[in-house]
Amino acid sequence: MAASLKTSNSSKFQVSEFILMGFPGIHGWQHWLSVPFALLYLLAIGANILILITIHQDPALQQPMYYFLGILSVVDLGLATTIMPKILAIFWFDAKIISLPECFAQIYAIHCFVGMESGIFLCMAFDRYVAICHPLRYPSIVTNALILKASLFMVLRNGLFVIPVPVLAAQRNYCSKNEIEHCLCSNLGVTSLACDDRRPNSICQLVLAWLGMGSDLSLIMLSYTLILRSVLRLNSAEAASKALSTCSSHLILILFFYTVIVVISVTHLAESKATLIPVLLNVLHNIIPPALNPMVYALRTKDLRAGFQKVLGLGLKTNDA
Secondary structure, three states, rough: OOOOEEOOOOOOOOEEEEEEEEOOOOOHHHHHHHHHHHHHHHHHHHHHHHHHHHHOOOOOOHHHHHHHHHHHHHHHHHHHHHHHHHHHHHHHHHHOOEHHHHHHHHOOOOOOOOHHHHHHHHHHHHHHHHHOOOHHHHHHHHOHHHHHHHHHHHHHHHHHHHHHOOOOOOOOOOOOOEEEEEOOHHHHHHHHOOOOOHHHHHHHHHHHHHHHHHHHHHHHHHHHHHHHHHHHOOOOOHHHHHHHHHHHHHHHHHHHHHHHHHHHHHHHHHOOOOOOOHHHHHHHHHEEEHHHHHHHHHHOOOOHHHHHHHOOOOOOOOOOO
């Protein structure tokens, strides 16, 4: 498809819009992926809204651990809605064109929500650390005021922290190609079309990722190291098992979240051009966690399952742990 061009003040050509081509190498049949993607999106929306309603209506769930889970659900709703409507529009209506401001706004939103999800995981790790290592001080440390301050800090940190990424991308000169081999506006995918040097964008994204999510992951690992050390000191095997079970759901989600980020980063660095696997992983990383997080917590948290049953009118009895 021919690029839409306009003349800039510097007498060079500048594209006025980008074209999201979808998944590289499977353009002819990629529309069939719309069914599983639509189902994942509906699952993410429905499950996270159900979690928010359940926490709001069930007094037993109105405690810090579930407040953080509710905040995570809000972030997941934002992340999924940032990308999925456009992807489905590409598959169903061939709506591949996206303006430059919309594209850079999507870059900002994706980085912002992913960073906030990482930050909420850190808050949840801190909550579990205090609950297990300092149980007597837990009510005085993890208060509603602390939850509010931590949440506002994560919003402000990531909202301001990622601004350089879309700003630097917008400053590049896009003078010829405007077809992006992707379903969404990723920073590396967009800046790969630039006619000038894109290294400042790549360096900026790498530095911000290490400073933001890298520091979050380091603190999460420290929290769970201290938790594990505390649990190993318990004389009762039953008490140790119960303590670890409260962390299992959180650990599953953390391992999936950060493992996929590392894989995406490595595959992007290893490939000189867009290929199916890193693009597919990039899309799935933005839609699977919002759908997966509620399911993992629902399957592994008895109180949350009981809350679901009350909200859905399925009865109050639950015999499984």
